[in-house]
Amino acid sequence: RGARCAASDAVAAGASRASAEEGALLLREVARMAAAACATRNYLHGEMESAGNTLHLVLGAGREIELARSLAAAGHLTLLLTTARARPSDSLFVIRLPEVPDAVRAVLEAVVLQELAAQLAAERGVPIESFVFAHDDTKLGGLDTARCQAAAYAPAGDAARAPSP
Structure with a gap:
């Protein structure tokens, strides 16, 4: 389903913001999908209002969990990368990461997003x-x-x- 989205938003706070930036860049460069990265609080302030046909990548274990649930409840395709327990739904996919130091977690998040970009590129017929x-x-x-x-x-x-x- 993600390959059919027109755009992607990567949302995170703290150390995960670096992963969100990396993920947005990968989706633009590898999968040729319009993508942007945003700090969680900025996204909540209004940027999420233009969600549309967007793949949402939400990284974090704080306010991000409720954000991911809210997006998914509205029918938006959402991937949550988190260290917390979170229940998936029809539109919410959860990848649970281990509790590790922030710098290590950012690397793990980046690896997941690299794999996602590769899969989306393949589904969109874009050679990596x-x-x-x-x-x-x-x-x-x-x-x-x-x-x-x-x-x-x-x-x-x-x-x-x-x-x-």
Whole structure:
């Protein structure tokens, strides 16, 4: 279901904000999905009001649990990465992480989000090692421009954004 979402929001507080930023970047770069990362309190303040057809990635064990439940109760596809016990539902998927120091937890969260990005890319038909734009100044050793594609992913039936031949 996540591959059919138009966008993704990654929401977290504390050390998990780094993981949320990484997750949003991966979803943009690997799965070619519009994505943003946000601090939990900022998201609650109003950004969540534009949820729409969005995959929600919620990281944390505090206010994030109620946020994830609220999004899922409204029918929004939500993935909660947490160290707390949380019950999944039709729209809420839970990955429980072990209680570890913050820095270690952030790495575990990033690994989960890497796997998610890879799976979404596969479902969207996007080769992981392909790029839309060639930037030889951001890749170690340069970039083989032959690996760049001419157009970004466009959802099925979205002729307005689909690449022209």
